[in-house]
Amino acid sequence: MDDLLQEFIAETRETLEALSSEVVAWEAAPGDRARLDAIFRFVHTVKGSCGFLDLPRLARLSHAAEDVLADARDGKRMPDTALVDAVLAIVDRIGAIVEGIAANVTLDDSDDEALIAALTRVEEVVATAPAPRVAGTPRTAPRSIRLNVDLLDRMMSGMSDMVLARNELARRLRDDVLDPRVEAALDQLSLTVADMRDTVTRTRMQKVDALFSALPRMVRDTAAELGKAVSLRIEGSDVDLDREMIEMMRDPLVHIIRNAIDHGIETPARRRSLGKAPTGQIRVTARQSGNQILIEIEDDGAGIDVARIAAKAVANDVRSAAEVAGMTPADKLRLVFEPGLSSRDTVSAVSGRGVGMDVVRANIEHVGGRIALDNRPGRGLTITIQVPLTLSIMSTLIVAVADQRFAIARQTIEEIVKVRGDQVRIDPVGDIKVATVRGRRLPMLALAPFLAIGEGEPTTLVIVSTREGDYALGVDDVLDTEEVVVKPAAPAVMGTGLYAGQTLPDSGMPMLLLDGGGLALAAGLRFQQDIIAATEALAPDAANPALLFEDLDGARRAIPLGAIDRVEKASAEAIHRSGGRTRLVVDGATIPLHHGDAAALDRALARGTIEVLRLTDGEAECAYAIGGALEIIQLPADISPAADGPVLGVAVCEGRAIEILDPLAFFLDSDVPDHGEAAPLCLLDGAGAAWMDRFLRPVLEAHGYRCTLRPDGDEAPAVRLVMDEDAVAADRSDAPVLRLCRDREGACEPGSIYRYDRSALIAALAGHARRGGR
């Protein structure tokens, strides 16, 4: 709000200055229409801003003046000297009040009414002399100025020229033997230039709040105009975005929100009849994800009527009936982006202004962004706008591939590993390669052959994380990190989908910024879960992969690979003991650290660092202390169940008996399992099926149950396992349902079991299986 107020003051001062000559001219010629218009616009603007900024006194004054001026413009009143005087008195008073606000001084408002009354007096000599300008309030120096973006651009490009000139100078000077004094001066210059560049770059950044701050008012006005109740929630206002990008996003965002209120949110009466809360919700969120800014606009209105859109497309000759008939629902939904389509039959004053979603999409794509729709008919619509961080300064890693250099956004990079050494193994798997980095398997993309700019094996892997998953990008070398200003490249370059933009680093040679997600997509990388799923589909009996490691007590044990997030070293200081439990400090929080032999752990800690397995089930995390990771093995199908604690069972692998640890036991401390009945089939169902497949299947199978993800026509499952929040479709099968809940508290509900409570789960299963009559 403070920023807005400052802006209002700056703007009003500016207009007043510009207006001063108009005022004088108007005094001389009250009938001059152009002057009248200029002053009308001024009071109108002030009135508009005041309502928003909650400045009732200014609002009252400007409103009164606006009314009189409107009459004059409509010819209802002749602009005579009295009117001119009265209006000018008000304009002067507005100026004085604004200065008062700037200086934080409250002005006496007793004669405001007299000024307003003077406006309505016709053809009388005004008794009140024009209000004296407020003397004695020293004009405070403005804290901010407004700049044209062009000027910022010129500053930026001048800055880059300066950097290039400095580099050229340095090159020339270093050809000769350099006088240390010259060198010191050059260093000083370099430092200043770098500092300056940083400052100039920062002038271009702005909080996305600048984009969002106008929304509450707009939502209120639009909702009022349409007789709808809408509540707006804004999240993530502190994300930084390039000023220019903010400007480019302004119109699309306003349009989308207007659409949401006009077409999406139903009237309160209609919402009530639909069983929704009468007040519609709109949520606008901004967040940074990798090298993209995501802006999400979510409403709980009616969503898009796809059939209507399709019919409209036919009616407006955008598509033929035959074309539409052959379209998938998703294709039909995308028709909203076609020019000449509005989902409403009646054009309303609010959103039917001829600017449609086609313009919105064009604007967003112009800045290298993307727009996606998630339509939930009857329940709402989520529009996700993804714009690159381009135009903004970005911290990047410079990699060399063949004789070219590319930049990669630092925040998308998890780590960098050299291919030499024992920690990394690269195996061809069919037509792709899989890199195994410290027991973690990642799909690999060798950049040089993929870009067709070189051959040869990569020497360095950059682990890139994308929204779909992580992968290893093979490059020849990692050179440096550099802060660069990224701009969108030409459409033909962006159209490859491989690049997030271009930049001109200090070297003076243009460089492309790689788009981690785009590369993975273009190369058709499949991520971990897909690889595992694919191998399982080929051979359903195939064993599960597991990491074989040497435990602290020297024994060889294995743990299913799916449970391991990563293997890392931890220093002894990061390990704390309290209340008989051991915990590991990770990123400012602690997670439980499990270990086999307490004495062995002490011995290992005495050496300073230990290796730990970081385990996760996707939500909870814990760690297991080990002596060292050995290799990935395939667990055989038959594991003899063991009865004690964290050991799931014993498997024979390459002639040696290996204890298989049960990751489940670590998530629920240890527990002694009951032995269940034999043979029944468990259907792992609902959204939690994948989790169950990964974590419960080994336990269930170890206890003599069989598991399936899809109900088989021939055999009805004895028990269905679902996560608590899943809705149960009753008609699927008549098998009893066993509900698992995510936290302990939920377990008190009848029929639901805490998902890590292995003994309760097995006991309940056994009960159901018996009652099922099998």
Add this chain to the structure above:
Amino acid sequence: MPLFLIACIAGQGVAFDADQVDSVVDIGEIVAVPRADPSVRGLTALRSRVVTVVDTRRSLGLEPTAPHVRRAVITQQDGHYYAMLVDALDDIETFETRSMPLVAPKEDRWSRAADGMVFRNGEPLLILDLAKLVPQPAAMLA
């Protein structure tokens, strides 16, 4: 009368509308853009700006321009700067434009980029629309 920049591409005299031309330069070193359209020769720095270098011959469906060719016409399209490689540059003159002679429409890239013609000393020069020579992403068509 409109002003034209006269150039030569693959032996054909061509004219560009001077309003489309930002400047005429000899460009420096080019950084390739792997996997982009073949008509994208690469990127180059022009003062403090990154400029996309277009192999104009490729845009016209011809053999690639020789690697040593550095002369280019700078044009701005949709907020992006492009350096359009040309074999030679001649002069700037004003001309009366004529529409293209009526020939059977061919699926030929010259005629798609052409926008009429002018005559200089009796020699016909094809007016090329620089906007139509700028490569567009293939994905947009989908």
